[in-house]
Amino acid sequence: MNPLKAIAGVVMAVTGSAHAIEQPKFTVLKTTEVFEIRKYEPYVVAEVVVAGPATEAGNQAFPILAGYIFGKNKGERKFDMTAPVTQTAVSVPVKLEMTAPVTQTLSAEGFLVQFMMPGAYTLATLPEPLDARVKLREIPEQTVAVIKYSGTWSQTNYDEHLGMLKNALSQASIATQGEPVYSRYNAPFTPWFLRTNEIWFRVK
Numbered sequence: 001m002n003p004l005k006a007i008a009g010v011v012m013a014v015t016g017s018a019h020a021i022e023q024p025k026f027t028v029l030k031t032t033e034v035f036e037i038r039k040y041e042p043y044v045v046a047e048v049v050v051a052g053p054a055t056e057a058g059n060q061a062f063p064i065l066a067g068y069i070f071g072k073n074k075g076e077r078k079f080d081m082t083a084p085v086t087q088t089a090v091s092v093p094v095k096l097e098m099t100a101p102v103t104q105t106l107s108a109e110g111f112l113v114q115f116m117m118p119g120a121y122t123l124a125t126l127p128e129p130l131d132a133r134v135k136l137r138e139i140p141e142q143t144v145a146v147i148k149y150s151g152t153w154s155q156t157n158y159d160e161h162l163g164m165l166k167n168a169l170s171q172a173s174i175a176t177q178g179e180p181v182y183s184r185y186n187a188p189f190t191p192w193f194l195r196t197n198e199i200w201f202r203v204k
Helices: 003-015 054-069 155-171
Strands: 026-031 036-040 043-050 085-097 103-116 135-139 142-149 176-184 197-203
Touching: 043 054, 043 085, 054 085, 054 103, 142 155, 155 176, 155 197
Parallel strands: none
Antiparallel strands: 026 036, 036 142, 043 103, 043 135, 085 103, 085 176, 142 197, 176 197
């Protein structure tokens, strides 16, 4: 399949109603004016780490992960698109070759981008990716604090709502762990006022 047609197909799928696309199953434990606490059931993801920056991580990861779900796997199996597409900052090792035989390994910021796999599949039944950059992993049951908002995918919009979430969680004395997870539910050409965006924080 032509890669551009494949990516276009994914984008068309994401453009539809978020309710028509499979999402991870969760139970709402608490709701406030700013955030809600959700308990997510385990689910499996296809993921890739890209260099970024944050504003470009999704664009870098999308064709790699879309390749997997459109048949770039052993068995050439194809999968329906799910939502959301998540993005998290991670540290990645960078190996620098110094004067032989000394080497030095440092860490640089990268971004982990994930597609949820359809719930009918498990790690055991998913085909192996042909692209070594794509990894399959099960996300265990987790409880997260979530702020939902609409609008553009700009860093300013993200930072504003991340600050609101952190402040509200602090006031509620709710401790979190790990990096925030940026979750997007729509295609890039969805009008900004119709987009659904979320930021998740794991709750301790």
